[in-house]
Amino acid sequence: MVTLLIGARDMMVEGMRGDLRAKVIDPFDPKLRQYLITSMGSLPIEVLRILFVDGARRLLADEQLQHGTLAQLAIYPRTIFQRALELNAAGIILVHNHPSGDPSPSEEDIAATQRLDQIGRALDVVVLDHIVVTSACAHHIANRETVSVQSTKDMSFTLRSSENGPPHARDAVDYARATMRRRILRRQLIGAKELFGEPAWEMLIDLFIHEGEGRPLSTSDLCVTSTIPMSSALRLVQKLCDAGLVDRTPDLMDARRSFVRLQPATSHRLRAYFSEAPE
Numbered sequence: 288m289v290t291l292l293i294g295a296r297d298m299m300v301e302g303m304r305g306d307l308r309a310k311v312i313d314p315f316d317p318k319l320r321q322y323l324i325t326s327m328g329s330l331p332i333e334v335l336r337i338l339f340v341d342g343a344r345r346l347l348a349d350e351q352l353q354h355g356t357l358a359q360l361a362i363y364p365r366t367i368f369q370r371a372l373e374l375n376a377a378g379i380i381l382v383h384n385h386p387s388g389d390p391s392p393s394e395e396d397i398a399a400t401q402r403l404d405q406i407g408r409a410l411d412v413v414v415l416d417h418i419v420v421t422s423a424c425a426h427h428i429a430n431r432e433t434v435s436v437q438s439t440k441d442m443s444f445t446l447r448s449s450e451n452g453p454p455h456a457r458d459a460v461d462y463a464r465a466t467m468r469r470r471i472l473r474r475q476l477i478g479a480k481e482l483f484g485e486p487a488w489e490m491l492i493d494l495f496i497h498e499g500e501g502r503p504l505s506t507s508d509l510c511v512t513s514t515i516p517m518s519s520a521l522r523l524v525q526k527l528c529d530a531g532l533v534d535r536t537p538d539l540m541d542a543r544r545s546f547v548r549l550q551p552a553t554s555h556r557l558r559a560y561f562s563e564a565p566e
Contacts, residue, residue: 314416
């Protein structure tokens, strides 16, 4: 019986998805909301789904990109916008669920939406909406009133269910002291202090991670990490090259693309920095 019910539900969800491909995608369309509630509102873990649309708001892809625990969902901007660029999407609709049953957006939900909206503006990919769903309803986060120019500085950030409380004040002070010590060490290890605001530091960390994982990183992908327009990010990459911290090499298979990598001395110093402790 359970198997039959699950099968019937899956068929219904697939039918709803098929209906979406034949129409203009409107975040407030009752059929879209019902599809999202039915397909993910009752899931036991938090899931991030992205609807990618073209300039006419026709659905290009409906994809689940990441999932997390009951209380939080870590999301990475590059994963989202790299896929949007691959699809040549003009806009995206973010959707995630709250297993708690409370559709109210948390502060982290709103901050994450603001950050993604800012990155999307730089890449000409519009964040049309961010919808939180439960088994019974849906709540719209993204609109012109709630999406502002505020930003966060993390390479990744977290969506949290609204039942989570703020950290203890004492912990916050301890974290602040540790951050200050780390920033001083960071400047002493590398030098070129004018490059150690964000997003240059984010770029160096991203390059270090990719190097450790044995994966190349193209110039365009590196620029997506930053929260500044693409043209400014490209200039910043050149400044990092001029400072002798990174270098660029052409892609022998594609003359339109180049890769960025850390200079050996930069890599060694970053390894020493992160061996001391995480940020």
